[in-house]
Amino acid sequence: MKCIKKKVAEELEAGNIRMNHSCPYHPSHFVGQNCTFCYCPFYPCEDPRFGHFIETGRPDKVWSCEECLFIHRHFLVEFALPKIKERRLQPDDHEGMMEIFHEAVEKLWRPGKAIMVVGATSDAGKSMTVAALGRIMLRKGYLCAPFKSQNMSLNSRVTAKGHEIAMVQMLQAQAMGLTTPDYHMNPILLKPKGNTESQVMVEGKPFGDYDVPGYYNDFVPGPGKEIVKRNVDYLKNRYDYVIMEGAGSPAEINIYDKDIANMRAAELADADCILVVNVEWGGSFAYAIGTVELLPPEDRKRIKGIILNNVRGDPEKMREGADELARRCGLPVMGIIPHADVQLPQEDSEAFRGVKTKGNGSMRIAVVKLPRIANFTDLDPLYTEDTTIVFADCPEDITTADAIVIPGTKNTVDDYKWLVSTGIADAIKSMKGKVPILGICGGYQMMGAEIRDPKGIEGKVPGNYKGLGLFNNISYFEEYDKRIIRDKAELVTGEGEVEGYEIHMGMSDVKEKPLFNITNFGRKGEVEGSFREDEMIYGTYIHGVLDKPAFRKKFLSLVKVRGEKPAEGMQTVDDYDKFVDQNLDKLADVFEKGLDMKAFMKIMGVEE
Amino acid sequence: MKSILFLGTSSGAGKTTLDAAFCRYLARQGIKVAPFKGSNLSLNSYVTLGGEEIGMGQAFQAWASGLEPTGDMNPVLLKPAGNGRMQVILRGKPYMDIDRNNAMDRETVMQKACESYDKLVEEFDAVVCEGSGSPVELNLIKTDMANVGMMRARNVTSILVADIERGGVFAAIYGTWLLLPEDVRPLMKGFVINRFRGDASILGDGIEKIEKLTGMRCFGVVPYETLKFPEEDSMSEVGGALGNGDIHEELVKNLDRLIDSAIEAGVDLQGIYELMLE
Numbered sequence: 001m002k003c004i005k006k007k008v009a010e011e012l013e014a015g016n017i018r019m020n021h022s023c024p025y026h027p028s029h030f031v032g033q034n035c036t037f038c039y040c041p042f043y044p045c046e047d048p049r050f051g052h053f054i055e056t057g058r059p060d061k062v063w064s065c066e067e068c069l070f071i072h073r074h075f076l077v078e079f080a081l082p083k084i085k086e087r088r089l090q091p092d093d094h095e096g097m098m099e100i101f102h103e104a105v106e107k108l109w110r111p112g113k114a115i116m117v118v119g120a121t122s123d124a125g126k127s128m129t130v131a132a133l134g135r136i137m138l139r140k141g142y143l144c145a146p147f148k149s150q151n152m153s154l155n156s157r158v159t160a161k162g163h164e165i166a167m168v169q170m171l172q173a174q175a176m177g178l179t180t181p182d183y184h185m186n187p188i189l190l191k192p193k194g195n196t197e198s199q200v201m202v203e204g205k206p207f208g209d210y211d212v213p214g215y216y217n218d219f220v221p222g223p224g225k226e227i228v229k230r231n232v233d234y235l236k237n238r239y240d241y242v243i244m245e246g247a248g249s250p251a252e253i254n255i256y257d258k259d260i261a262n263m264r265a266a267e268l269a270d271a272d273c274i275l276v277v278n279v280e281w282g283g284s285f286a287y288a289i290g291t292v293e294l295l296p297p298e299d300r301k302r303i304k305g306i307i308l309n310n311v312r313g314d315p316e317k318m319r320e321g322a323d324e325l326a327r328r329c330g331l332p333v334m335g336i337i338p339h340a341d342v343q344l345p346q347e348d349s350e351a352f353r354g355v356k357t358k359g360n361g362s363m364r365i366a367v368v369k370l371p372r373i374a375n376f377t378d379l380d381p382l383y384t385e386d387t388t389i390v391f392a393d394c395p396e397d398i399t400t401a402d403a404i405v406i407p408g409t410k411n412t413v414d415d416y417k418w419l420v421s422t423g424i425a426d427a428i429k430s431m432k433g434k435v436p437i438l439g440i441c442g443g444y445q446m447m448g449a450e451i452r453d454p455k456g457i458e459g460k461v462p463g464n465y466k467g468l469g470l471f472n473n474i475s476y477f478e479e480y481d482k483r484i485i486r487d488k489a490e491l492v493t494g495e496g497e498v499e500g501y502e503i504h505m506g507m508s509d510v511k512e513k514p515l516f517n518i519t520n521f522g523r524k525g526e527v528e529g530s531f532r533e534d535e536m537i538y539g540t541y542i543h544g545v546l547d548k549p550a551f552r553k554k555f556l557s558l559v560k561v562r563g564e565k566p567a568e569g570m571q572t573v574d575d576y577d578k579f580v581d582q583n584l585d586k587l588a589d590v591f592e593k594g595l596d597m598k599a600f601m602k603i604m605g606v607e608e
Numbered sequence: 609m610k611s612i613l614f615l616g617t618s619s620g621a622g623k624t625t626l627d628a629a630f631c632r633y634l635a636r637q638g639i640k641v642a643p644f645k646g647s648n649l650s651l652n653s654y655v656t657l658g659g660e661e662i663g664m665g666q667a668f669q670a671w672a673s674g675l676e677p678t679g680d681m682n683p684v685l686l687k688p689a690g691n692g693r694m695q696v697i698l699r700g701k702p703y704m705d706i707d708r709n710n711a712m713d714r715e716t717v718m719q720k721a722c723e724s725y726d727k728l729v730e731e732f733d734a735v736v737c738e739g740s741g742s743p744v745e746l747n748l749i750k751t752d753m754a755n756v757g758m759m760r761a762r763n764v765t766s767i768l769v770a771d772i773e774r775g776g777v778f779a780a781i782y783g784t785w786l787l788l789p790e791d792v793r794p795l796m797k798g799f800v801i802n803r804f805r806g807d808a809s810i811l812g813d814g815i816e817k818i819e820k821l822t823g824m825r826c827f828g829v830v831p832y833e834t835l836k837f838p839e840e841d842s843m844s845e846v847g848g849a850l851g852n853g854d855i856h857e858e859l860v861k862n863l864d865r866l867i868d869s870a871i872e873a874g875v876d877l878q879g880i881y882e883l884m885l886e
Contacts, residue, residue: 121774212806249776254814283618283742283784287776290783321747328787 007039008091012084016077030143031177033072040071041084041091042101049109049237067182069143069238070109079104112236113605114147114271118246118262118303120287124278125309127168127347128340128587130245134176135588136595137241137604145239146172146181147269149228150188150247150261152198153347154374154410157543158501163204164484165189167377168347172243175584187231188224188260190215194372194411202227206482216258224260225268232269241604244271251294263299272603273302274334279311279318285325292329304603305334307595312339315594334603337594342583343384345377361386363559366401368428368443369393371418372410375503378440379407381546381576385556395427403436403559404428406443408543412475412506413459416446416467428468436536436558437470441504444529444539448473448508458505470537471530472511483507487542489516489528496550500542508541515540547576611644611725611735612884613766615743615755615796617780621771622802624665625863626830627738629870632672632863633877634734641734643669646721647684647753649740653697660700661685665738671856672863673736680724684717684753699724718753722761734884737764744787759792765884767827768799777801778814785822797883798825800875805832808873828875835862 020026020035027033044063045051051065070076080100089096117133119126134144151166158164163183173181183204190198193209200207200219210219235242250262250273266273275291277284288306295303306329308318315336322333367379369391382389382405390397398404406428409415419425428437439447447470456462457477467475486501492514515529515538529540536558546552601607614630616623627643634641643666654667660679670677679700687695693707698720706712728735743755758764770781781799788796799818801811808829815826871877 119776120779121776123774249779251776251779252814253778253817254811281618281620281774282745283616283621283780285746286617286742286744286783286787287780288783289786290779290781291776293786294779294782318747321745324746 004039004043005091008037008041011037011039012041012081012091016081018074027177027179029069029072029179031138031179032141033069034074034077035072036077036081037071040065040068041080041089041097042071045098045101047101047105067238070105073108073143075108076104079108112145112239112242114232114236114242114244114266114269115603116244116246116266116269116271116273116302118250118266118273118275118291120249120251120275120277120284120291122248124276125337126245126276127172128344129274129276129307129309129591130243131172131175131344131584132588132591133600134172134243135584136592137243138175138177139588142240144176144241144243145178145235146176146185146245147232147235147242148186148245148247148261149232149265150190150224151186152190152192152247154191154372155345155347155377156189156191156201156375156503158484158486158503159183159204160486161204162484162486164201164503165204166347167345167375168245171345171580171584172245174581175588176243184231184234187227191374191410194414203231204484216255220258220260225264228260228265229268232265236269242269242271244269246273249291250299251291253294263295263302266302267299271302272304274305274307274603275303275331276307276309279308280339284308285321288325289329292331303331305332305599307335307337308333309335309337310339311336332596332599334599335591335595337591340587340590342587342590343380344580344583344587345380356391358389358391359383359387361388362561363387363402363556364390364400364561365403365405365559366390366392366397367405367407368398368419368424370407370409370415370442372415373407374410375408375441375543378543378546379405381552384576384579385552387556392424393422395423398424398427398431401431401435402561403555404431404438406437406439406446408441408443410442411458412442412445412451413453413463413465413477415442416451416465417459419446425468429470432470432537433535435560436555437538438555439470439539440545441502441541441543444541445475445504445506445508447471447530447537447539448475450474452476453506454478470535471532471539473530473539474509474511475506476509477506481505483541486520487516487528488519489542490519491515491550491554492517492527493533493554495554496548498542498545498548498551500544500547502541503543504541512539516542549575610733610884611729611737611762611764612880613737613739613755613758613764615739615766615768615784617742617768617770617777617784619741621769622830623738623769624668625866626769626800626802627736628665628669628672629863629866630877630880631669631736632860633867634736634881635672635674636867639734640732641673641736642675642728642732643673643681643738644725644728644735645682645738645740645754646718646725646758647686647740648682649686649688651687653685653687656700658700661697661702662700668859669736669738672860680727683721683724714751714753718757718761721753721758725758725762734881739766742784744784746787749789756789756792759795763795765886766796767880767883768796768824770799770801771803772801772829773803773832778818781818781824782821785824796824798827798880800827801829803832804829825879827877827880828870829873830866830870830875831873833866833869835866 050068053061054064083100117126117129137144146169153166155167156164157167157170160180165186169186187203189201192198196211197209247261277288318336326333365387448467449472451465488499490497512530514527515531518526531538614623614627648663650663652664653661654664656677662682666682667677683699685697696703740754770777
């Protein structure tokens with residue numbers, strides 16, 4: 001405590017430093033934060049809106065407020081700092097400090113406002129609308145958080161604290177300038193296992209497996225509602241706005257009272273809603289008015305406006321219809337948004353949509369189209385290179401490729417059986433040493449000598465399987481347990497660093513040279529992955545391994561196109577994260593242009 | 609009345625295929641049936657024995673009906689040429705190019721379309737018509753030909769095909785019904801939910817509610833099938849595979865499979881036939 005008070009004294013001396021760009025952790029919370037009070041003069045405030053007690057095992061509890069954002073707002077510092085100076089308060093005068101704290105809370109703190117983007121269909125563009133609106137608000141200086149109560153996706157990421165949430169909420173958090181997204185932003189994640197069950201993740205950790213009736217009849221009326229409420233409340237306490245995303249259509253009247261992803265979530269958060277309709281397939285006016293009119297009156301009145309999204313061609317052609325729709329619904333059409341030509345990670349896999357190839361670059365990279373492919377955004381950085389991605393579902397796709405990637409899967413055992421039955425397994429083995437091969441997570445497990453599932457945890461029935469044999473590793477599924485962790489690592493061969501996360505059921509006995517040295521604080525000496533440089537074979541559990549340039553460039557440098565090295569000089573992306581950020585800006589530009597900003601800001605409660 | 613019009617909640621809702629399946633269903637019973645689409649926006653066309661250019665969808669539906677395709681089955685074909693320009697094919701022959709400043713005379717073209725329709729009605733026992741896109745594109749209703757246009761011109765009884773794959777199906781049905789101009793709304797007697805995966809009993813409550821709200825009847829829920837059919841419109845996704853036999857026969861075989869699985873799922877094709885005879 002003494003040490004903290006000393007730091008606070010130094011801070012008071014330094015005055016309002018605004019942003020500390022020289023700090024290696026900057027920005028530790030959000031873009032544009034105030035760094036003056038890295039150590040809080042009000043500690044411990046013990047206000048449950050800003051922190052919580054943690055059990056330490058000793059009799060006295062410890063107050064934790066590392067997730068407090070209030071102290072990092074410019075308006076707080078501008079209010080509190082002069083008052084502390086005026087009253088000549090010393091750092092250890094807790095009572096005096098708390099007086100100022102209470103004044104500040106009284107004057108400056110309000111719970112955030114929740115707004116929710118609902119869609120007339122799946123793929124209406126809800127996720128991207130949330131991201132765009134969030135980036136627009138960030139540019140205006142507001143602090144926003146994304147929220148999706150329940151997300152069904154096999155595309156997840158790991159937060160800094162080791163919780164698993166949907167990739168899209170992480171992306172939306174990035175759009176909103178947040179550097180440490182957390183599980184509150186997607187407290188329920190459903191991961192379909194490929195049959196009829198889904199693994200339900202609650203607050204970032206596995207909760208149990210449910211089938212559809214079990215989920216709707218037991219989980220939702222049981223813990224579901226409370227989970228949504230406490231997490232959205234948590235965010236409202238910390239952010240100016242919580243920009244929520246619905247799931248599918250809110251007007252599925254056959255399951256209306258069992259749906260906690262749409263209007264029930266809006267009710268729990270007291271959110272105003274914006275309805276987004278994808279114009280691309282036609283029928284958008286019908287979808288819009290039908291959605292509004294099927295909602296019960298108390299939910300209908302939450303809908304404040306309609307966005308017609310993804311218009312190809314001249315948006316003005318929609319104007320007359322939009323005016324008529326507004327008149328019929330009694331709601332403003334607050335935006336006609338043209339199709340945005342941006343490259344951002346996709347919620348649904350292209351591979352699921354019958355797309356056979358992507359891009360038309362010179363390197364032909366076969367990505368094995370596993371039936372339960374998961375975390376396929378791992379591949380997105382490859383699209384930015386001089387590549388043609390082939391979603392391989394037959395041996396010919398493999399044997400004609402210049403490189404092979406075996407991606408992750410929700411079910412290693414069942415997908416490995418598929419790999420063998422399609423002949424793709426033999427095709428991959430035949431390419432050993434001829435082209436570079438990379439396996440990620442489930443794909444890495446398949447590359448080993450054996451996959452052991454003696455209790456039938458991964459597959460439905462117990463069994464041990466001979467793997468591809470590219471590595472001598474043995475992977476096994478012993479317990480119903482899951483490893484969820486973030487990794488920073490360096491290539492053992494010295495080309496640089498990678499950053500990502502592991503999410504897997506099952507572990508591996510590694511009998512190969514490691515590919516990476518883990519560099520996370522406190523994990524010195526740990527290693528990860530496998531490789532055989534002479535045979536160009538690489539395997540890792542780290543999702544996102546291709547995001548940073550080091551490993552991606554190394555892997556692609558091994559690719560020869562029809563026996564020749566591809567021409568140099570093609571403009572490629574270096575850091576995929578920065579590339580994504582530029583595209584988020586582009587997306588926000590498109591929305592800002594197509595939106596009636598006055599109408600939008602009115603919904604946000606701001607009169608401009 | 610011996611014709612029926614399949615409308616859709618959106619492009620790619622499955623109108624073309626269900627229309628063809630229904631043609632095939634009638635033809636199997638020995639009913640002399642012909643397909644018709646008042647106006648078609650497509651770059652995927654077919655040339656008839658008489659040298660007329662029509663939409664591929666109608667050619668496919670003709671085969672399903674056991675017929676050689678003819679120009680009357682798709683009297684108006686609009687072929688986008690980019691930059692807002694469009695070639696108009698009228699009764700199988702190039703008629704004019706339209707663009708921003710150069711509109712076609714809708715009355716004349718519609719008249720010709722109706723003449724083709726009348727010819728088919730006279731010649732056949734049943735005419736199965738297909739709409740185009742959604743019938744309630746508020747900015748297009750005034751100039752519509754294939755949907756509201758045909759309903760107004762010839763009082764054609766209609767069925768709405770609603771795609772459930774992307775969700776929001778009840779909103780789509782109810783919204784289409786709400787926005788359909790009141791003079792033609794009573795002609796839309798029922799709906800079919802298309803491309804459903806899973807146990808259809810979960811939809812029961814929703815269907816009942818829509819039936820009550822609109823007075824329309826649900827003629828069934830068609831299960832999702834990955835059968836390959838000609839692509840009318842690049843928006844739809846392809847799945848499944850065709851066998852190695854004669855392409856027409858393979859297509860019709862696929863239709864037979866679709867009909868069987870629809871009937872097994874309780875889709876009331878006979879009911880739709882009875883509706884068109886009313």
